[in-house]
Amino acid sequence: xxxxxxxxxxxxxxxxRNVRIGTVIGVVFVVxxxxxxxxxxxxxxxxxxxxxxxxFDPDSGVARSLGRALLNTLRAAxxxxxxxxxxxxxxxxxxxxxxxxxxxxVSVIVQxxxxxxxLLLIFFAFLGxxxxxxxxxxxxxxxxxxxxxxxxxxxxxxxxxxxSIDRGQSEAAYALGLRKxxxxxxxxxxxxxxxxxxxxxxxxVTLLKDTSLGFVIGxxxxxRQGRSIVEFLGPRYGLQIYVxxxxxxxxxxxxxxxxxxxxxIRTARNPKVVxxxxxxxxxxxxxxxxx
Amino acid sequence: xxxxxxxxxxxxxxxxxxxxxxxxxxxxxFSxxxxxxxxxxxxxxxxxxxxxxxxxxxxxTPLTVVWFFMVFALPLLDITFSSFFLAGVFALGxxxxxxxxxSLRSGINAVAAGQAEAARAIGxxxxxxxxxxxxxxxxxxxxxxxxxxxxxxxxxxxxxxxFAVTELTAVATRLVNTYPADVIAIFAGSATGYLLLTIPxxxxxxxxxxxxxxxx
Numbered sequence: 001x002x003x004x005x006x007x008x009x010x011x012x013x014x015x016x017r018n019v020r021i022g023t024v025i026g027v028v029f030v031v032x033x034x035x036x037x038x039x040x041x042x043x044x045x046x047x048x049x050x051x052x053x054x055x056f057d058p059d060s061g062v063a064r065s066l067g068r069a070l071l072n073t074l075r076a077a078x079x080x081x082x083x084x085x086x087x088x089x090x091x092x093x094x095x096x097x098x099x100x101x102x103x104x105x106v107s108v109i110v111q112x113x114x115x116x117x118x119l120l121l122i123f124f125a126f127l128g129x130x131x132x133x134x135x136x137x138x139x140x141x142x143x144x145x146x147x148x149x150x151x152x153x154x155x156x157x158x159x160x161x162x163x164s165i166d167r168g169q170s171e172a173a174y175a176l177g178l179r180k181x182x183x184x185x186x187x188x189x190x191x192x193x194x195x196x197x198x199x200x201x202x203x204x205v206t207l208l209k210d211t212s213l214g215f216v217i218g219x220x221x222x223x224r225q226g227r228s229i230v231e232f233l234g235p236r237y238g239l240q241i242y243v244x245x246x247x248x249x250x251x252x253x254x255x256x257x258x259x260x261x262x263x264x265i266r267t268a269r270n271p272k273v274v275x276x277x278x279x280x281x282x283x284x285x286x287x288x289x290x291x
Numbered sequence: 292x293x294x295x296x297x298x299x300x301x302x303x304x305x306x307x308x309x310x311x312x313x314x315x316x317x318x319x320x321f322s323x324x325x326x327x328x329x330x331x332x333x334x335x336x337x338x339x340x341x342x343x344x345x346x347x348x349x350x351x352t353p354l355t356v357v358w359f360f361m362v363f364a365l366p367l368l369d370i371t372f373s374s375f376f377l378a379g380v381f382a383l384g385x386x387x388x389x390x391x392x393x394s395l396r397s398g399i400n401a402v403a404a405g406q407a408e409a410a411r412a413i414g415x416x417x418x419x420x421x422x423x424x425x426x427x428x429x430x431x432x433x434x435x436x437x438x439x440x441x442x443x444x445x446x447x448x449x450x451x452x453x454f455a456v457t458e459l460t461a462v463a464t465r466l467v468n469t470y471p472a473d474v475i476a477i478f479a480g481s482a483t484g485y486l487l488l489t490i491p492x493x494x495x496x497x498x499x500x501x502x503x504x505x506x507x
Contacts, residue, residue, distance in 0.1 A: 043369075044367065123452075123463060223353075238364065253352075
């Protein structure tokens with residue numbers, strides 16, 4: 001681990017002994033936690049084999065319906081991802097415009113939607129819009145809420161990425177006689193995309209996690225499906241189904257997070273990306289990002 | 292506009308619930324996150340594994356699922372909270388602790404290795420190195436990400452609306468059927484409440500950030 005070399009010197013005999021003692025205490029602590037959880041599970045009968053077998057029993061249909069629900073989750077996520085990337089790019093272009101009459105209103109839109117909770121937007125699409133005569137089904141209510149929120153967040157990521165490119169790049173391009181659209185397209189965007197990629201992917205992971213808010217309005221994604229299976233089978237299998245749902249979420253998100261980390265490492269190694277000591281400043285420009 | 296003027300007290304109590312939920316969860320998240328960060332940078336493998344597993348699990352589980360577990364799954368293990376509000380404090384706090392831990396850890400890792408080496412070279416012991424050299428610098432690096440975590444958490448508290456906590460978002464969903472003509476005003480009312488919390492937090496964060504900025 002890299003941080004060890006920062007904080008600790010190479011250990012002498014006394015230090016090694018202290019670490020061994022600490023490790024033993026740590027093991028006892030962790031084993032204690034695991035034992036407490038197991039006792040808790042055992043005493044409420046949650047460890048009985050047939051309760052868990054239902055997850056893998058094809059006759060129960062649990063696995064199949066959870067799989068279908070996962071597809072619903074991914075469908076909503078991908079549609080919202082596509083829309084919010086495109087709209088976010090337009091908003092970012094608007095915020096970077098030279099004309100104040102474009103820049104100001106776009107900035108207000110972006111700051112507004114970034115500053116309010118996603119769930120409020122989903123509720124507005126689901127409960128509010130029908131009152132205004134616009135009827136969306138569950139899928140589109142969720143997708144509209146996710147899109148409006150994430151386009152604003154992504155617009156800020158795009159803008160920060162463009163602004164993080166060294167000013168000399170655009171100055172040189174202008175000096176060559178390129179127009180603003182050409183400077184963007186040929187010089188700035190190709191460099192910015194490489195730098196933004198990790199931030200974009202981690203925002204998309206967040207979007208995928210947020211599809212679980214579909215549960216709140218009744219869209220049949222993973223969590224809602226899990227709940228309705230439990231309502232159908234009874235509370236006897238409650239914990240097992242919920243654990244299965246959580247594990248599916250963690251598996252999907254973890255693989256996307258690992259992809260983001262891989263891209264991060266690859267970008268850092270790529271000689272085409274100018275290594276800028278202030279590249280970290282990309283983060284603070286996005287102060288309202290949702291974790 | 293009747294919807295707002297007639298229900299100002301409802302909005303006010305929703306606003307207070309959002310604030311108290313965020314503050315209590317923030318307190319829990321900050322203390323637990325600090326402990327987890329200490330675990331993760333400690334030289335004892337079992338503790339750093341525990342920290343890593345906690346962070347990976349909670350960071351990759353949607354908050355809705357965490358909240359759902361507090362309300363629907365823990366009672367199956369005979370663990371119940373005395374109120375939905377308290378369940379919310381734990382859901383939001385336990386979830387956010389993972390992000391607090393990651394911010395603190397990245398702050399410690401951002402301190403240049405030379406700083407700790409120099410501290411050891413002049414004879415400071417482990418505690419002194421941490422207290423006098425590493426932590427004061429790490430704390431400054433950590434301000435912007437911690438501020439982001441706080442703002443995100445205020446917005447995340449809205450998920451309480453789905454689990455019987457009557458905060459700002461729940462107020463809007465409650466009023467919308469009574470006053471169908473005022474939909475936009477009703478939602479704008481709740482949105483204003485959040486913006487009153489997030490925008491000043493963002494501005495204050497910018498000021499603190501400039502004050503404590505450390506030159507590398």
